Amino acid sequence: MLKYSRQRESIKNFLADRYDHPTAETVYLHMREQFPNISLGTVYRNLNLLAEIGEIQKLSPGMGPDRFDGNPAPHYHFVCSHCGSVLDLKVSGLDHINILASQNFDGDIEGHITYFYGTCPSCKAAKHSS
């Protein structure tokens, strides 16, 4: 059974206010302002738990550590190859690709995860001015 905990509540609220998809370490550092004695293990445990029950999302962009998204609704992510930042992307009309992938495949496809890569707006600007 799932019991209430301030730490978990606070982690969830923290993520709900952020749109930069912080790492567990970043969450930990910020949680310590409110809970000076909070443990990194507690942060990891609750992040994974919240992800399992679908209240947040866990991202594995392939480069660097996992990141967490306070928005549980399905959407896409962009990963900057230069600075590593992760941004939300509004892409619609991609649901059909599951069906597309199901052709010629004998198993069941239940979903997909897509990361887009490239240069983020900020790195693009920095590039031009150099």
Next chain:
Amino acid sequence: MLKYSRQRESIKNFLADRYDHPTAETVYLHMREQFPNISLGTVYRNLNLLAEIGEIQKLSPGMGPDRFDGNPAPHYHFVCSHCGSVLDLKVSGLDHINILASQNFDGDIEGHITYFYGTCPSCKAAKHSS
């Protein structure tokens, strides 16, 4: 400058014959049959090097360790949520999603990585017979 090495050659050949996207650990274990003294570090170094020069592909499916694909040509992958196995997928007509994602985005999108998730044929069969 890139010099020849039997170890690297052998790792590349090993991957070319496999279609199960083995982990570095698996590659290491098999390499030891041919090179009993090969080091895990050597395996990692060459896998990363081969991936950098585009002769193999490195996969980060999000669950478990990284995997490696001897086929450098772009294609898609399926990850079984039950057994964790990674399979090649033949999906065509997905190039346009980069353009789709570029709408409403100020940066440059240069590519994407998509992993499809679900139940693999083997797990699907096992499920029905239980």
Next chain:
DNA sequence: CATAAAACTAGTAATTGTTACTGATATTAT
């Protein structure tokens, strides 16, 4: 309200996956 069961915590140790360092060996240009 009291209390007991169970989920939760902080703190720490252990594990896993990967990379870096070392001195020795293999490969290649001359």
Next chain:
DNA sequence: ATAATATCAGTAACAATTACTAGTTTTATG
């Protein structure tokens, strides 16, 4: 041949994450 250097095996270090333990909160129930 030989000199330069990429690679090697072996091992240590590292980063990210998970597991363990004893004690603390939370909540269901009397």
